[in-house]
Amino acid sequence: MTTSPSLPLSLEFFPPKTPEGSAKLTGVRQALYALNPQFCSVTYGAGGSTQDGTLAAVQAILDEGREGASHFTCVGATRESVRERLTQFRAMGMRRIVALRGDLPSGYGQMGEFRYAGDLVAFIRAETGDHFHIEVAAYPETHPQARSPQADLQAFAAKVQAGADSAITQFFFNADAYFRFVDETRALGVDVPIVPGIMPITNASGILRFADGCGAEIPRWVRLRLQSFGDDSASIRAFGLDVVTALCDRLRSQGVPGLHFYTMNTSATVLEICRRLGLGG
Numbered sequence: 001m002t003t004s005p006s007l008p009l010s011l012e013f014f015p016p017k018t019p020e021g022s023a024k025l026t027g028v029r030q031a032l033y034a035l036n037p038q039f040c041s042v043t044y045g046a047g048g049s050t051q052d053g054t055l056a057a058v059q060a061i062l063d064e065g066r067e068g069a070s071h072f073t074c075v076g077a078t079r080e081s082v083r084e085r086l087t088q089f090r091a092m093g094m095r096r097i098v099a100l101r102g103d104l105p106s107g108y109g110q111m112g113e114f115r116y117a118g119d120l121v122a123f124i125r126a127e128t129g130d131h132f133h134i135e136v137a138a139y140p141e142t143h144p145q146a147r148s149p150q151a152d153l154q155a156f157a158a159k160v161q162a163g164a165d166s167a168i169t170q171f172f173f174n175a176d177a178y179f180r181f182v183d184e185t186r187a188l189g190v191d192v193p194i195v196p197g198i199m200p201i202t203n204a205s206g207i208l209r210f211a212d213g214c215g216a217e218i219p220r221w222v223r224l225r226l227q228s229f230g231d232d233s234a235s236i237r238a239f240g241l242d243v244v245t246a247l248c249d250r251l252r253s254q255g256v257p258g259l260h261f262y263t264m265n266t267s268a269t270v271l272e273i274c275r276r277l278g279l280g281g
Helices: 019-035 051-063 079-092 117-128 149-161 175-187 204-214 220-228 233-253 268-277
Strands: 009-013 039-042 068-073 096-100 133-138 166-171 194-198 259-262
Touching (some): 009 019, 019 051, 117 149, 133 149, 149 166, 149 175, 166 204, 175 194, 204 220, 220 233, 233 259
Parallel strands (some): 009 039, 009 259, 039 068, 096 133
């Protein structure tokens, strides 16, 4: 792969659950900062179940002199609880939010005062003006709970019209699905950047489970090859690097606005993909 002008990169982490995990994540972040990411986001559990860990991780990123963004789900939330959280975000120095509906946790009784992510986006805009850069989610292969592909496109357009600045996609391995999604949203008048979400392949059972759970398609030839490797982790990693690097290279060659890596709180694979692409730093 040849080196080209740098493409904006961003990174996603999940909040560690133990002191050991927190220490490990600090090392992972330091290694990945070599890529000079535009921002680093931290996921937020269903119903805000990991919110304290999320905010601690975001605060650490901010303290390290990087832009940190919290995922922010609205399932079960009230306007007052969201208002309080926005005040906390501002006090932390946060300037970017990834606004999501979130999944309804098992046993959770009600949706709260926000039915859709677009409602949350509109409320954040009404409360804070242009203080926050608001990211939203996009689903090139259609949200698994959508009534239809067209309904999903309309829902995405509504989030942008509510005030979103840009979007990050669910991970995918079919670049055609991404480019078609972008074309179809542009036809609806959506003009914000739609950044591809990239999931490195390091564990066959893990990636198959993730894909099945979120509605992302793994091409048959990739699935069969991964299954054929059995427990041969070195072959899985080598094959995964080739597949994901080729995907990123095609996306870059066709002018995507950036790449957002789902790091799974590890650094080696993302660093190697970017090294092959001549990206970062």
